[in-house]
Amino acid sequence: MAKAYDVITFGDTCVDLVLTDRDMMPEFGQKEKIIKDYSIEMGGSCCIFASQIAKLGLRTAVLGKLGSDELSGIIKSTLESLNVSTQYLKGNEDIKTGLTVVLNKIVDRGMLTYNGTISAAGIDDFDERLYLNTRHFHIGSYFLMTGLQKHYPFLIDRLKENGTTVSLDTNWDPEGNWDSGLWDILPKIDVFLPNENELMAITQKNTVDKAIDKIKDIIPVIAVKRGKAGASVYYEGKRYDADSLNMPVIDTIGAGDSFDGGFIYSLLRGYSIEDCLKVACICGSYSVRVQGGIKGQALIKDIIFAAEGKYGLSIKV
Numbered sequence: 001m002a003k004a005y006d007v008i009t010f011g012d013t014c015v016d017l018v019l020t021d022r023d024m025m026p027e028f029g030q031k032e033k034i035i036k037d038y039s040i041e042m043g044g045s046c047c048i049f050a051s052q053i054a055k056l057g058l059r060t061a062v063l064g065k066l067g068s069d070e071l072s073g074i075i076k077s078t079l080e081s082l083n084v085s086t087q088y089l090k091g092n093e094d095i096k097t098g099l100t101v102v103l104n105k106i107v108d109r110g111m112l113t114y115n116g117t118i119s120a121a122g123i124d125d126f127d128e129r130l131y132l133n134t135r136h137f138h139i140g141s142y143f144l145m146t147g148l149q150k151h152y153p154f155l156i157d158r159l160k161e162n163g164t165t166v167s168l169d170t171n172w173d174p175e176g177n178w179d180s181g182l183w184d185i186l187p188k189i190d191v192f193l194p195n196e197n198e199l200m201a202i203t204q205k206n207t208v209d210k211a212i213d214k215i216k217d218i219i220p221v222i223a224v225k226r227g228k229a230g231a232s233v234y235y236e237g238k239r240y241d242a243d244s245l246n247m248p249v250i251d252t253i254g255a256g257d258s259f260d261g262g263f264i265y266s267l268l269r270g271y272s273i274e275d276c277l278k279v280a281c282i283c284g285s286y287s288v289r290v291q292g293g294i295k296g297q298a299l300i301k302d303i304i305f306a307a308e309g310k311y312g313l314s315i316k317v
Helices: 045-055 070-081 146-161 182-188 196-203 208-215 255-268 273-287 300-311
Strands: 005-010 014-020 037-042 060-066 085-091 098-104 109-114 134-140 165-169 221-225 231-235 238-242
Touching: 005 045, 005 255, 014 070, 037 045, 037 070, 045 060, 045 070, 045 134, 045 255, 060 070, 070 085, 134 146, 134 255, 146 165, 146 182, 165 182, 165 255, 196 208, 196 221, 208 221, 221 255, 221 273, 231 273, 238 273, 255 273, 273 300
Parallel strands: 005 060, 005 134, 014 098, 060 085, 134 165
Antiparallel strands: 014 037, 098 109, 221 231, 231 238
């Protein structure tokens, strides 16, 4: 019997207020400066990932908490407009919506985050019917969603008993500890999706090669994001590389999450690991063309076009 969902994820539900100016440099002392642009978008690594997966046609659900304010309304309406199921997102009047102020300088960015609904997600948001009805479970924002950390070992084991595969993108640890129970679940992960800096910080190694050596025997698939240099995937003792596309960069918010979405989509579609990497790079590259995390995301037609032009790859949809 077919499972109800291809992919589920706990939502790090938040809104991004993106302030954009290549020369932006805030100063205290009540100094006021003018910026070139701003936008208000649905943010959150997992929510952006879910958006990309849904745009590629997979049945997707986001679990977790919403506040009762207008910002949570943006999140809910955005997800629903993309056909992402929100039936497992629970409203809570006592929690303010998570908010990230992004200082976007195009070539780099800084972020200030109020956790709110981001860290409010808990095991009570997981409906037990999902154990039998989920093909794939994605974990993101590991270090921000603190209410889930101690529950992941049990949750992953139960899901995998029913054939669910599991991916992980930790994102950055704002406290700099890079553990919080992470090493208890790494051996349970099927696909690990860090960027280079996250990988080295987690493994406490000073090169990517040394970091890979430390974890290659405990995680089957490791896809490492390298920004504009593309990405590499390590699988069954081999390394595969793919370049990013040459796209005009407006901002890089959500590019890594869109990469994750493209990789997991391809994996669930049965593509080879090498082709999963190529599709993931296409998704990550398309994301940077438009301000915000989701508006520039690739559709199937974009992937077909880019895969043929960039890699000579024929994608079956």
